[in-house]
Amino acid sequence: MPNRISADHNLSLSVSIIEDQRRSLLDWYARAGRDLPWRRSWEPYSIWVSEIMLQQTQVKTVIPYYHRWMEQFPTLEHLASAELQEVLKAWEGLGYYSRARNLHACAKLIMQSHGGVFPQELSQVLALSGIGKTTAGGILSAAFNQPVAILDGNVKRVLARLVALPIPPAKATQQLWKLSEALLDHQHPREFNQAIMDLGATICTRKTPNCPDCPWKSYCQAYNLGIQSEIPMREPSSPLPTKNIGVAVIWNDQGQILIDRRPAKGLLGGLWEFPGGKIELGETVPECIKREIQEELGIEIEVGEHLITINHAYSHFRVVLSVHHCRHLSGVPQPIECDEIRWVTLDEVDQFPFPKANTQIIAALRSQEGRKYEV
């Protein structure tokens, strides 16, 4: 049974160690931290935008989108008064489109219910859709220097190595949150959170971490055991299922093509696409396309020549799109399984937000432009 003196001694010893550890990180950050566009201001709107863009998305990918976005929607009020289609067009290519829909909806909500002022209370920030614990912590620490911990992919990897976590981080979320909260420097939450993320992004990287340059190497159990490349552990994943899809580029007599807007929620919600659907067992591609167009749009078409075949991987399945030119024969297209339908020229199509796989179809059409298509 330890007496009070030794207990106090141990406590003060561990406290001084953790203070040294924080200081090491902050000193490193002052020297080696990244200069990122969204760190040049503490304005909550711009930090919010950056935090949402950075969800599951690399910094290098985000930077050009961030600059364009802030140019187009410089304030929360600008975003709130924009059209959703305009917002989705600005997000086109960034993926996880619910992020853009949520940004837009939350901007409107903040204008209506928060007087246009981004909330500073954790519970109110967490109540905004698209903002979870990590994003809330990122915003509140970066914008207001509030001591709210984060646990993003970088921090998970850093902490998993720090304690030589013997299980996949996904199985230890609770413990890792506790650790992030315990380590957080309440005197410098803004710098600390950004520093630990930078450490994960530039030193404690997934493959071949640069341990010799790490300010935490003396504290890192994985490094001191020589197992830093084995951590974080991960569990085996099964291969993505593949769906074969028949897709129609339907032409009318005016030289226009038919596009449809997907339902507002779910996969690629609110984006435009070329219509089509899953190829059933024993069905040819033209048979599939003719059937799907009848079912989804209620029109008759003639399926013509093959345009392009596209392989594309989403987050949880893979598709093979077999795209054919088609000719509209009869019937007025009905939005049976979509929200809206339009006939557009190839010049007009750029105004609409499309998912990546569909922009490849448009590119293929462009490369054929000048060649007159006949069924």
Place this chain on the structure above:
DNA sequence: GAAGCGTGGCC
């Protein structure tokens, strides 16, 4: 708790 939700880069 597990599945749904995009895209680009890397090897």
Place this chain on the structure above:
DNA sequence: TGGCCAAGCTT
């Protein structure tokens, strides 16, 4: 090439 991962959140 296909698998893995990257500043996660929602249902």
